[in-house]
Amino acid sequence: MNTSKNSICVLKKLNFDPQLSFLTCLRNLLTLSSLLFRQVCLFLLIIICSWDLVNAASKKIVCYYTNWAQYRTGIGRYTPDDIQPGLCTHIIFAFAKVAQDPETKEYTQLLNFEWNDLAMYKKVTALKSPGVKVLLAVGGWTHGVWLFNQMASKKTTRKTFIKNAIAFLRKHNFDGLDYDWEYPKGDSKEKFAALVQETRKFFEEEGQNQNKERLLVSAAIAPLLDVIDDGYDIPLLAENLDFINVMAYDLHSHRHLSHHSPMDKQRETIKHLQSLGAPASKLILGIATYGRSNTLSGSSLHGMGDVVTGAGKPGVFTKQGGILAYYEVCTYRKDSDWQEKVHPTQQVPYGWLGYQWVGFDDVTSVGRKANYICTEQLGGVMIWTLDFDDFTGGTCGEGKYPLVRAAKDVLSKPSCFEETEAGGKLWNLDFINVMAYDLHSHRHLSHHSPMDKQRETIKHLQSLGAPASKLILGIATYGRSYTMSGSSLHGMGDVVTGAGKPGVFTKQGGILAFYEVCTYRKDSDWQEEVHPTQQVPYGWLGYQWVGFDDVTSVGGKANYICTEQLGGVMIWTLDFDDFTGGSCGEGKYPLVRAAKDVLSKPSCSEETEDGEKL
Template identity: 45%
Template sequence: MLCIRLIWLPALVMMLVRNVTSTVTCDIPCLEQDAIYPHPTDCSKYCHCSWGTPYEKTCPPDLLFNDLYKYCDWPENVVCSSSSTTKSTVTDGNTSELTAIPTTQYQPPKKKVVCYYTNWSQYRLENGFFPENINPDLCTHILFAFAQIVWDPSTAQYHLATYEWNDAAMYNRVIQLKTQNPSLRVMLSVGGYSHGHEIFANASKTESTRAAFIDNVIIFLREHKLDGLDVDWEYPDGSTKSQFSALLREIRQAFERESEEAKQERLLLSAAMASGGWVINIGYDLPAITPSLDFLNVMTYDYHGPWSVPQVMRHHSALYRSSIDEIYNIDWTIKKYLAAGVPSSKLVVGIPMYGRYFIMANPKKHDIGDPFVLPEEQTYSSMPYYKICEKRKLPGWSETLHPEHQVPYGWYDDKWVGFDDVSSAQRKAQYVCNQALGGIMIWSLDCDDFSASYCGEGKYPLLSKINTVLETCSGSS
């Protein structure tokens, strides 16, 4: 009888492959030089690609391969639709007998659907959002945004802290969704745009500051029964590039040690990653940080907004390039990450559940590339999808699909809005399938029409369409 909760495969497999003498291989292509894949016919096995050769490995007794997390796990945590059985010889050294082992036809890995939950959406007077509004079957991971890093003068250390007065209770309410979807993972996201760069830089400055912070992170996550950490540092720069790499590496190492010592499932680690080339070039050592991360949530939105120079209207989350905007688009960003050696299976593409609007300089000039003006008073430039649905019903509303960017935009009165609708969400999800990427991240749950009160497209129209498309390329039911 096993005395451990699970086997973490990457480290174990690397140890075994160094001493491998078996020539048994899997009948699959190695898409990456070093990677782990499900076995094409047998859920009790997996395939480890080492230097281009797919070696067949067998899980310990009573365990099945969990493709979502790449380790051998208890059967109740694994989706494995058995379609046939094979006979395997089991021997005690004197006799042998045939034992039925469940097998299944090969299915592509299940795509991740990473959903950000915002702890401030509860305060919205119109359409307030709470954990009970989440459909847990539409997400593989829920990322609770945000926690913060604070300096504790009593211990002279940096540690995690909640933002809102009821965050701890909200953690529990989100975690309760696992009763409806046991495979759901709930992670804590720390940072965010308003959190700032300096506190991350200080907390990660030295090995000792990082060690103290990481110890606190593990305690905090375990106390609140969370499944992992999402690091949203916006953004590392040239002076903190190595600190970011070290922070992620040491968090991952600590998570692995803690899992082994506590005999618990390893805490997950992801990061919110920039979409702009400047930050990618200056702030990220991608070959160094990628091995530490389970997945990378690429924020492929907010390419443009009222902050843009020159002051011309452009879509903030275009799928493809155009003749006047070649690099601020999802395809360009993803190809840049792939060119840096990031495995496609780790890249999670961000889709905004909101649009960005501008004030047109001339309401008669409403094409992409036409000028905008700044409002007299500073206002938010984002508009949730459910509000866009309201605007689409106005008598003066017009919209069109940009033929190159493959995303819609609309205009009414003096406002111009670039957004995603069900059709563009479908195209972006299909792009993820075509590029064999890891999945889709949405920002954020509360901005979709979660109550089916505005768009006439059912509950969660954008997120539902994303799931429908990803299921066609994931082999998920």
């Protein structure tokens, strides 16, 4: 019996259809990549599709980018440069349009809306990574239904549109298409269902014929029950869409004070969709990063149901009556005369200042909704939109993108994805790579892979039923860096001005490969400490600070793996280690070898998998 610990090296992402089950993904991956791995890895001999495994088990964070936010002024102006890499699992570019073919006069073209969309496409799709997909949305509220009806009225025009859409998506490097038909009704219900069904069919055929990863197809749907019943063939849509974005907001009255995204109505919508045949794993709950505002009819008439005189005043930056971006709401909240309550059954905040009233979501209510997503095992969260959150971090005092991060923090917890999409336990997997890093703050100096938090994660997974022998502790071969706010402010918890400078070779702010850290360590002005409870090193040079793992801390984590009889170590990634051996003076792959040296000792494998002594 093989009793040694596994060392798992994640070399690259291999693409698989996301609809594959976990075990199928693992089986296919091991079959396809074993020869390659034997050639590349000197000591270990299992490779896993790490990102696909995590994405399959974790929740989607679907974020809409709007191409008109570029026209706002001041801190409200938003461009692709403001999108934080890795924040979302899916970015949807809103919007493109259905257009008329100048030759046939039929509405079969997919075209850009804005004059500079093509340049913006390049910037947004440049954010694609192993864990991030970018889709293009067609439609939207101002697009209207007429163009969709013209395109979807006949099978021939639907087919031509889909073929043109495939060419457009491939040309501009998108991963899929999101339908935002607001809203089909009557005979449009059948047209929309046919359009989605045929889109999925042609996307599958194109992927197979061209030997490419299949394009994704999703849709944004209305939250009102009567609109759902009149416009959507839910069983057919659920069968063919990769996921369904439920626009669970704008549920307010225009005559009386009411919240536009109350949790009780959102639950009602989700239950209704499930009763019609939509699987929970495909339902993405929409959360709005804006509030809906009203003008009160009296200074004391601020309770739910009170009559209003109309929409609230336009925001300074959004400039639209009745809507306030979250960062504009935060300005109200800072006023000493602001009053605020949380509705007991709707579980969302609202507040008023003078005659201005607004219902909105904050970090607490978004976290509550994210917990609901976990409890009901929904597919994830949809954010409308990135540009309404406090994306600069300069208004609300909660860091950049506080609402998106509030959702992500909850949805990323192991307890949230205990169940697989098929309803089985994650513990049925052959092994589980625990990404026990990137546990840092973005506003204060903190280490991204402290041992105390790693132990806490492992204990939590075991409390949920995970066998120690299947848990593979992740160790990062890179450090997370910051720019300090003062030369003496280098202690844990001190405020930072932002991410550290990009590495010479990795060229990404906030990240340094271990071999780049070694360059810092050789500088005579470098200062370094080991945190007493976190048991990991960190150091600073001038205003640059980095927390990282070295040979000593990796050895300590490997000893922890042995003591707790975990299944082994996962290395993210080989290319961040000093693989040439030319920078750190510790030979090739010093971090990987530090782990392997400990895990290969007979004392580490004292127990067999069956618990018997060797």
